[in-house]
Amino acid sequence: MSAEEKLLRISQGWLGEGPVDLIQLCLFDWAACALAGKDEPVAQILARQSGIEGNASVVGGGKTSAADAALINGSTGHALDYDDTHFDHLGHTSAVIMPAVLALAEDQSITSTAQILEAALVGSEAAVRIGLWLGRDHYQVGFHQTATSGAIGAVVAGARLLQLNETQTRHAIGLVATGASGLKGQFGTMGKPLNAGLAARSGVESTLWAQAGLTADANGVTQFGATHHGQSNECAWSEDAPWKIARISHKFHACCHGLHAMLEALREINGPVVELNVQTHPRWMTVCNNPSPATGLECKFSYAMTAAMTVSGVDTAVIASFSDSTATDAKLIAVRDTVKVTPDETLSEMQSRVDVTYADETTATFFHDLSAPLDMKTRETRVRAKADALIGGQAAALWDAIQSEDISPIMDVLRG
Amino acid sequence: MSAEEKLLRISQGWLGEGPVDLIQLCLFDWAACALAGKDEPVAQILARQSGIEGNASVVGGGKTSAADAALINGSTGHALDYDDTHFDHLGHTSAVIMPAVLALAEDQSITSTAQILEAALVGSEAAVRIGLWLGRDHYQVGFHQTATSGAIGAVVAGARLLQLNETQTRHAIGLVATGASGLKGQFGTMGKPLNAGLAARSGVESTLWAQAGLTADANGVTQFGATHHGQSNECAWSEDAPWKIARISHKFHACCHGLHAMLEALREINGPVVELNVQTHPRWMTVCNNPSPATGLECKFSYAMTAAMTVSGVDTAVIASFSDSTATDAKLIAVRDTVKVTPDETLSEMQSRVDVTYADETTATFFHDLSAPLDMKTRETRVRAKADALIGGQAAALWDAIQSEDISPIMDVLRG
Numbered sequence: 001m002s003a004e005e006k007l008l009r010i011s012q013g014w015l016g017e018g019p020v021d022l023i024q025l026c027l028f029d030w031a032a033c034a035l036a037g038k039d040e041p042v043a044q045i046l047a048r049q050s051g052i053e054g055n056a057s058v059v060g061g062g063k064t065s066a067a068d069a070a071l072i073n074g075s076t077g078h079a080l081d082y083d084d085t086h087f088d089h090l091g092h093t094s095a096v097i098m099p100a101v102l103a104l105a106e107d108q109s110i111t112s113t114a115q116i117l118e119a120a121l122v123g124s125e126a127a128v129r130i131g132l133w134l135g136r137d138h139y140q141v142g143f144h145q146t147a148t149s150g151a152i153g154a155v156v157a158g159a160r161l162l163q164l165n166e167t168q169t170r171h172a173i174g175l176v177a178t179g180a181s182g183l184k185g186q187f188g189t190m191g192k193p194l195n196a197g198l199a200a201r202s203g204v205e206s207t208l209w210a211q212a213g214l215t216a217d218a219n220g221v222t223q224f225g226a227t228h229h230g231q232s233n234e235c236a237w238s239e240d241a242p243w244k245i246a247r248i249s250h251k252f253h254a255c256c257h258g259l260h261a262m263l264e265a266l267r268e269i270n271g272p273v274v275e276l277n278v279q280t281h282p283r284w285m286t287v288c289n290n291p292s293p294a295t296g297l298e299c300k301f302s303y304a305m306t307a308a309m310t311v312s313g314v315d316t317a318v319i320a321s322f323s324d325s326t327a328t329d330a331k332l333i334a335v336r337d338t339v340k341v342t343p344d345e346t347l348s349e350m351q352s353r354v355d356v357t358y359a360d361e362t363t364a365t366f367f368h369d370l371s372a373p374l375d376m377k378t379r380e381t382r383v384r385a386k387a388d389a390l391i392g393g394q395a396a397a398l399w400d401a402i403q404s405e406d407i408s409p410i411m412d413v414l415r416g
Numbered sequence: 417m418s419a420e421e422k423l424l425r426i427s428q429g430w431l432g433e434g435p436v437d438l439i440q441l442c443l444f445d446w447a448a449c450a451l452a453g454k455d456e457p458v459a460q461i462l463a464r465q466s467g468i469e470g471n472a473s474v475v476g477g478g479k480t481s482a483a484d485a486a487l488i489n490g491s492t493g494h495a496l497d498y499d500d501t502h503f504d505h506l507g508h509t510s511a512v513i514m515p516a517v518l519a520l521a522e523d524q525s526i527t528s529t530a531q532i533l534e535a536a537l538v539g540s541e542a543a544v545r546i547g548l549w550l551g552r553d554h555y556q557v558g559f560h561q562t563a564t565s566g567a568i569g570a571v572v573a574g575a576r577l578l579q580l581n582e583t584q585t586r587h588a589i590g591l592v593a594t595g596a597s598g599l600k601g602q603f604g605t606m607g608k609p610l611n612a613g614l615a616a617r618s619g620v621e622s623t624l625w626a627q628a629g630l631t632a633d634a635n636g637v638t639q640f641g642a643t644h645h646g647q648s649n650e651c652a653w654s655e656d657a658p659w660k661i662a663r664i665s666h667k668f669h670a671c672c673h674g675l676h677a678m679l680e681a682l683r684e685i686n687g688p689v690v691e692l693n694v695q696t697h698p699r700w701m702t703v704c705n706n707p708s709p710a711t712g713l714e715c716k717f718s719y720a721m722t723a724a725m726t727v728s729g730v731d732t733a734v735i736a737s738f739s740d741s742t743a744t745d746a747k748l749i750a751v752r753d754t755v756k757v758t759p760d761e762t763l764s765e766m767q768s769r770v771d772v773t774y775a776d777e778t779t780a781t782f783f784h785d786l787s788a789p790l791d792m793k794t795r796e797t798r799v800r801a802k803a804d805a806l807i808g809g810q811a812a813a814l815w816d817a818i819q820s821e822d823i824s825p826i827m828d829v830l831r832g
Contacts, residue, residue: 045628049624049628054467065468186594191632198594215607223558
């Protein structure tokens with residue numbers, strides 16, 4: 001069965017009931033990241049460029065068209081690179097799906113939070129599965145899977161939300177396939193969050209255009225795979241673990257993902273430390289092992305400094321912790337220089353082991369695997385603490401709003 | 417030197433003075449095609465979807481934002497597939513460049529026709545050269561070069577028109593590279609003209625975003641080539657024939673391009689005909705050699721029927737000539753069935769030979785090569801006749817407007 005057929009079925013509820021509570025938490029986490037990113041230059045510039053009046057809320061203030069809201073909010077939510085990640089999808093799902101469904105819902109006066117979460121759930125699942133279907137080659141050659149698979153997932157979310165009929169859904173899927181784009185080479189520039197925004201807009205527009213009668217080729221996604229180095233992995237459609245979205249990861253540290261397994265392992269430490277020996281997958285040694293970072297940005301790529309920050313009580317969840325004054329803090333530097341980092345081929349890319357020597361000369365070893373599932377209660381606690389660190393007082397209001405049956409309180413908080 | 421460097425130089429006037437008169441004719445031809453296409457469903461749907469107020473004219477009526485105008489007009493101008501073609505670019509240049517420069521000019525209150533034509537000239541040239549640089553593989557694997565190379569050309573036009581500085585131009589080029597898209601599999605659906613519209617919008621937005629301060633990777637186009645099966649053909653940058661745009665072709669018949677060499681050869685016939693023997697490149701035998709078309713659409717892919725139409729005085733420049741009643745006209749069918757079509761490997765894809773037997777039993781052979789350059793006077797006469805066939809009385813008003821030093825009369829005619 002073709003990729004288009006599978007996407008159509010996902011939009012029609014093929015997978016049955018899913019983890020709506022997890023998607024609700026994803027919406028909360030995405031909204032916190034978007035609010036925290038609203039003053040980033042990419043967010044400000046795109047918002048200024050849109051002079052349009054419309055029904056769809058812009059994070060940080062105002063309303064615009066659904067297409068422009070998806071573009072702006074998609075870029076804003078990904079500006080800090082702190083939103084959720086899925087390692088099958090090979091990218092960030094909520095970054096694209098959430099701004100797309102929210103913009104479509106407001107545009108079409110769909111107010112039910114339950115309906116919106118249901119659409120976000122099938123759209124996120126479709127994005128992950130299309131990411132798996134395209135495979136690693138697509139990413140390795142240079143495509144930004146967050147954007148490409150994300151746009152396709154956004155159209156599945158849109159088709160579900162607007163209850164497009166089968167013909168319209170097929171056209172929407174064809175339309176998004178010819179507009180999906182995004183290059184990984186943009187990492188490190190505003191082009192990276194822009195890719196997420198363009199993908200969200202592409203999902204919104206393809207949905208609305210198909211609803212309005214635009215036609216497209218029925219095999220668009222198949223062609224997209226063939227032209228964009230897709231592997232057509234059939235395992236993408238397996239039904240044995242229906243909700244692949246369940247394995248989504250939330251970021252709890254405002255730094256390179258390669259550091260996260262170590263930072264989670266360090267949470268187990270319970271006393272003053274005199275020595276730290278970190279073991280990690282060899283791939284990370286050239287990515288985030290800067291032994292003496294000179295700036296806040298460089299601290300985000302340093303095992304030694306982020307370990308020093310953690311054992312010294314500097315919160316790595318807080319974006320402002322990664323400042324130039326952190327990099328030059330003499331006490332932190334003294335701790336930093338006691339940290340040893342060694343590669344270990346027996347570890348996966350998502351695992352880290354830390355040998356600790358406490359001040360009382362006892363030792364301990366802590367291990368963390370990021371791919372190990374987090375129970376919902378723990379995940380909720382961590383995500384809420386992260387939101388507190390990111391947006392302070394707004395976090396509580398956002399949490400309350402997200403429980404509402406009606407979407408408008410969420411949008412009120414997002415507009416700020 | 418990198419592709420980005422070459423594009424920057426083209427935007428800065430590297431190639432010196434160029435054939436502005438030809439570009440002026442391209443603008444006229446594009447505008448006639450757009451006016452003729454304004455009632456096509458794709459044009460109507462996109463125009464309805466844009467509820468935006470702005471400074472940029474929509475073909476057929478109203479004003480909207482620069483981005484939306486580029487999207488709508490780009491799709492409208494290509495809806496009939498009757499706009500100009502460049503065989504090096506491997507697509508339609510004006511389809512993307514013209515709507516982009518017109519929308520940017522109106523948005524930024526640039527009124528000088530000379531400035532707009534200059535920008536369209538360098539943008540069209542850049543599109544052709546990027547098309548050559550990407551090469552045939554890019555097209556063969558499934559990308560719609562009109563859209564991909566077109567978007568990149570549109571940003572060069574935009575940078576020139578808005579006089580972006582060097583840094584801004586580099587960012588604009590990087591931004592368009594991550595947003596450029598378009599699949600050839602959309603041919604035969606509204607997705608084809610939509611690709612042209614999306615490309616025009618991408619050019620407009622990337623220009624405006626870079627002007628407003630968005631940043632992007634400096635090697636975007638190089639990455640685009642690497643990920644999109646580009647061949648990096650260095651011949652694209654040759655300086656020996658500086659203006660490759662000079663070889664642009666205008667379509668004079670509202671049917672498959674494979675028929676045009678024959679239809680041009682048939683123009684030499686000067687008396688009643690009893691037999692026609694058409695020779696053509698073998699590739700076309702499976703594309704447009706329907707011996708007994710049943711519908712108007714099928715007539716567009718029939719040597720025998722279009723030859724019969726021509727010798728019977730039915731104008732193949734007129735879109736309405738390709739009707740179902742033409743397909744079933746007994747007199748035309750009688751002529752159609754006397755036409756023989758044979759493949760000839762010695763002919764190029766752009767050549768055709770026709771052996772004619774006149775009613776007085778004399779014979780003649782006519783040959784046409786579409787790649788032979790057309791002198792400006794002949795080209796102008798033919799393009800104007802085509803515009804008369806397409807839009808009747810509006811053609812004269814459009815011709816007058818195109819001579820104006822100020823762009824507003826052209827936009828008045830386009831709004832209708």
